[in-house]
Amino acid sequence: MLNPAIDPSEGLIEQLDLAPLRKGPLDGLRFTVKDNIDLAGYKTSYGSPAWRDAHPAPVHNALCVDQVLAAGARCVGKVVADEFTYSLDGESFYFGTPRNAKAPDRVPGGSSSGSAASVANGLADFSLCTDSGGSIRVPASLCGLWGMRPSLHRISEAGVLPFQPSVSTVGALADRFDVLDAAMRVLLNSSVSPMPSPKRIFVLQDALEVADSAVRDKVGDALDRIAGNTGVAVEPVRFSEIVGEECELKVCNLNGLRDLQTAEFQSTVGNWIEACKPELGFTFSMAYGNVQRFDRIAALDNMARCERLFRQINAFFAPDTVVCFPTTPKIAPRKGSLNTLEAVMDFYDPTMTLTAFSGVARLPEISTPLMTVDDCPVGLSFVAGHYQDEFLLSSVREMTC
Amino acid sequence: MLNPAIDPSEGLIEQLDLAPLRKGPLDGLRFTVKDNIDLAGYKTSYGSPAWRDAHPAPVHNALCVDQVLAAGARCVGKVVADEFTYSLDGESFYFGTPRNAKAPDRVPGGSSSGSAASVANGLADFSLCTDSGGSIRVPASLCGLWGMRPSLHRISEAGVLPFQPSVSTVGALADRFDVLDAAMRVLLNSSVSPMPSPKRIFVLQDALEVADSAVRDKVGDALDRIAGNTGVAVEPVRFSEIVGEECELKVCNLNGLRDLQTAEFQSTVGNWIEACKPELGFTFSMAYGNVQRFDRIAALDNMARCERLFRQINAFFAPDTVVCFPTTPKIAPRKGSLNTLEAVMDFYDPTMTLTAFSGVARLPEISTPLMTVDDCPVGLSFVAGHYQDEFLLSSVREMTC
Numbered sequence: 001m002l003n004p005a006i007d008p009s010e011g012l013i014e015q016l017d018l019a020p021l022r023k024g025p026l027d028g029l030r031f032t033v034k035d036n037i038d039l040a041g042y043k044t045s046y047g048s049p050a051w052r053d054a055h056p057a058p059v060h061n062a063l064c065v066d067q068v069l070a071a072g073a074r075c076v077g078k079v080v081a082d083e084f085t086y087s088l089d090g091e092s093f094y095f096g097t098p099r100n101a102k103a104p105d106r107v108p109g110g111s112s113s114g115s116a117a118s119v120a121n122g123l124a125d126f127s128l129c130t131d132s133g134g135s136i137r138v139p140a141s142l143c144g145l146w147g148m149r150p151s152l153h154r155i156s157e158a159g160v161l162p163f164q165p166s167v168s169t170v171g172a173l174a175d176r177f178d179v180l181d182a183a184m185r186v187l188l189n190s191s192v193s194p195m196p197s198p199k200r201i202f203v204l205q206d207a208l209e210v211a212d213s214a215v216r217d218k219v220g221d222a223l224d225r226i227a228g229n230t231g232v233a234v235e236p237v238r239f240s241e242i243v244g245e246e247c248e249l250k251v252c253n254l255n256g257l258r259d260l261q262t263a264e265f266q267s268t269v270g271n272w273i274e275a276c277k278p279e280l281g282f283t284f285s286m287a288y289g290n291v292q293r294f295d296r297i298a299a300l301d302n303m304a305r306c307e308r309l310f311r312q313i314n315a316f317f318a319p320d321t322v323v324c325f326p327t328t329p330k331i332a333p334r335k336g337s338l339n340t341l342e343a344v345m346d347f348y349d350p351t352m353t354l355t356a357f358s359g360v361a362r363l364p365e366i367s368t369p370l371m372t373v374d375d376c377p378v379g380l381s382f383v384a385g386h387y388q389d390e391f392l393l394s395s396v397r398e399m400t401c
Numbered sequence: 402m403l404n405p406a407i408d409p410s411e412g413l414i415e416q417l418d419l420a421p422l423r424k425g426p427l428d429g430l431r432f433t434v435k436d437n438i439d440l441a442g443y444k445t446s447y448g449s450p451a452w453r454d455a456h457p458a459p460v461h462n463a464l465c466v467d468q469v470l471a472a473g474a475r476c477v478g479k480v481v482a483d484e485f486t487y488s489l490d491g492e493s494f495y496f497g498t499p500r501n502a503k504a505p506d507r508v509p510g511g512s513s514s515g516s517a518a519s520v521a522n523g524l525a526d527f528s529l530c531t532d533s534g535g536s537i538r539v540p541a542s543l544c545g546l547w548g549m550r551p552s553l554h555r556i557s558e559a560g561v562l563p564f565q566p567s568v569s570t571v572g573a574l575a576d577r578f579d580v581l582d583a584a585m586r587v588l589l590n591s592s593v594s595p596m597p598s599p600k601r602i603f604v605l606q607d608a609l610e611v612a613d614s615a616v617r618d619k620v621g622d623a624l625d626r627i628a629g630n631t632g633v634a635v636e637p638v639r640f641s642e643i644v645g646e647e648c649e650l651k652v653c654n655l656n657g658l659r660d661l662q663t664a665e666f667q668s669t670v671g672n673w674i675e676a677c678k679p680e681l682g683f684t685f686s687m688a689y690g691n692v693q694r695f696d697r698i699a700a701l702d703n704m705a706r707c708e709r710l711f712r713q714i715n716a717f718f719a720p721d722t723v724v725c726f727p728t729t730p731k732i733a734p735r736k737g738s739l740n741t742l743e744a745v746m747d748f749y750d751p752t753m754t755l756t757a758f759s760g761v762a763r764l765p766e767i768s769t770p771l772m773t774v775d776d777c778p779v780g781l782s783f784v785a786g787h788y789q790d791e792f793l794l795s796s797v798r799e800m801t802c
Contacts, residue, residue: 060697158665158668296464303464
């Protein structure tokens with residue numbers, strides 16, 4: 001660790017007190033900002049001391065920061081991100097492992113590890129963060145928080161470090177649904193208009209089969225509660241029914257999104273690393289080796305498949321449709337346990353099978369803290385159609401609150 | 402001009418010969434690449450020598466470059482972009498003014514000036530370029546080329562310098578419709594599937610009123626040809642009918658997109674300029690003064706209006722609907738004539754009133770070289786619904802070829 005003065009437990013890198021710019025719907029709420037999102041006058045590290053040292057401090061806040069400051073919220077800190085936000089586990093070589101408040105011997109999930117810890121440990125009401133492969137949804141699930149990845153490109157990424165342009169989103173983590181809802185509506189520039197109730201609620205069978213049996217069992221209880229709240233019976237659906245052809249859920253990741261993500265990462269962070277040869281943390285170095293060896297030309301067909309999957313999945317989503325599944329297939333791994341290739345694969349592969357569904361389809365997803373397995377949180381996710389972010393928010397309120 | 406050795410007439414900065422990576426639908430076609438799109442091993446200048454000198458050469462091609470190389474095309478050069486691509490006129494302080502082949506005493510339009518010149522002067526069959534406020538469509542119109550700005554974020558921006566994340570697109574300019582169609586389908590990762598014919602073709606009256614009377618007269622002739630080709634009568638429509646409330650077309654630019662563009666530009670290029678204080682060209686310096694004085698907090702309401710306009714305009718577009726209007730309200734200004742504030746405003750304001758329509762609504766737009774006024778080209782644009790890029794391509798073929 002480069003800076004032994006940092007206590008990573010709450011995820012804080014820099015304590016701040018930036019007053020609201022105007023009054024608004026977020027009056028009285030405190031927020032933190034993930035360290036890949038610009039705060040004027042403070043260097044943005046991207047989770048990498050080498051990046052931080054090589055780049056000047058921005059003079060402007062990211063647009064999303066200005067949006068919530070102008071809606072009444074107060075910024076209380078800059079918080080840890082995994083190195084180059086290229087991780088889902090939350091164990092930073094440089095900035096430590098923020099504390100998972102509800103499962104302290106386990107990882108918080110990443111890459112928005114500090115965002116999750118700052119909210120779960122009571123430092124903030126919500127955190128501005130980013131999600132490409134699951135970086136909001138996974139910490140939401142593992143720390144027992146509410147988290148939303150919006151439809152791709154609904155929220156401006158101006159002032160957010162470029163990561164994977166066709167996959168990256170800006171969203172939020174919060175400790176209460178009301179706070180998530182209010183913050184997301186500001187970020188989404190939502191108009192006030194009545195939304196329909198969900199008429200079709202599906203549970204994705206393929207995702208249940210990927211999940212641990214203990215998680216699967218808890219999903220049943222949660223679905224009973226949802227049916228009780230809405231009066232709508234939850235229907236099982238298979239991925240092949242959604243896309244309209246024989247197809248396994250894992251293709252979203254293995255034959256599509258993963259390659260698009262890797263190619264785009266080569267073009268953003270990859271170009272910089274190759275040119276500048278910065279110091280890299282141990283875990284990131286391992287992952288980056290795969291990026292260096294990646295053959296982007298051979299992968300072009302999988303990138304084209306992403307476009308087809310987007311169209312197929314979106315054709316399934318009527319404006320009244322919601323699909324749910326466990327956000328992650330397991331509870332959080334124990335801290336320090338991801339130290340073999342087998343352990344890493346066992347965490348990442350099934351997790352990304354679930355997170356790639358809304359990723360490849362560019363859909364909004366909300367992870368809700370409705371389940372507990374062995375006293376550890378695990379999220380239940382809800383997905384709606386493209387740009388149906390407001391419908392998803394109102395549906396989740398109706399289904400779960 | 403920093404490099405007097407460059408002859409800017411064809412828009413070329415660097416002559417290249419990058420062989421195709423595979424055979425494909427673009428076999429035998431030559432293309433150029435705008436100088437804000439990465440070519441492995443060559444510095445990307447962004448139209449700014451200061452930027453070029455401050456940044457290392459990329460090791461990867463932009464993904465769009467790899468897509469067309471892998472589809473059989475050959476890269477023949479890197480071509481001029483206006484400084485930071487922040488212009489619509491094509492007169493670069495540093496790289497000169499590429500020749501407008503069909504109106505040599507007039508500007509080619511920008512910021513994809515070199516892309517247009519390289520195609521119009523016969524150096525390439527198509528050019529990869531970018532469009533936010535009109536940087537593909539304006540040169541297409543003023544140089545008499547086919548040009549397409551796709552739906553926002555349909556095409557990967559990996560390896561394209563970050564400009565205005567909520568507005569920027571990757572597209573192409575070509576000298577023939579068939580070439581534009583083939584190149585765009587590769588970039589769009591299009592599946593082959595039959596498309597419906599356009600059933601409703603509208604002409605946007607507000608745009609005609611902004612255009613010069615000589616341009617307006619030519620639109621009538623073009624519409625007769627379209628009606629003859631399709632058997633569909635072209636219907637007039639007002640912007641207020643499209644959005645469903647009393648509203649002028651110019652709000653798309655003046656009360657929406659312009660502020661979003663300026664705020665996002667502050668966060669990308671602006672942050673870099675403020676930190677590094679690079680040498681800036683005269684014309685860009687003038688424009689950048691406005692960026693520095695821009696109050697992004699006061700503009701947040703206009704940014705929220707962009708979201709409302711997107712929803713309103715998109716609600717109008719059924720899957721069989723096309724809207725057309727002149728791409729630019731005038732033919733190209735004479736070279737060197739944009740030297741007073743009045744002349745600049747007279748070019749930019751009405752032009753951006755027209756280009757902001759698809760910009761704010763995130764829609765695909767194709768500019769077609771169907772009109773000539775005083776022996777100078779001026780484009781006729783067609784716009785379709787969000788992500789209806791393939792429908793727009795097949796409709797334009799049916800309407801114009």
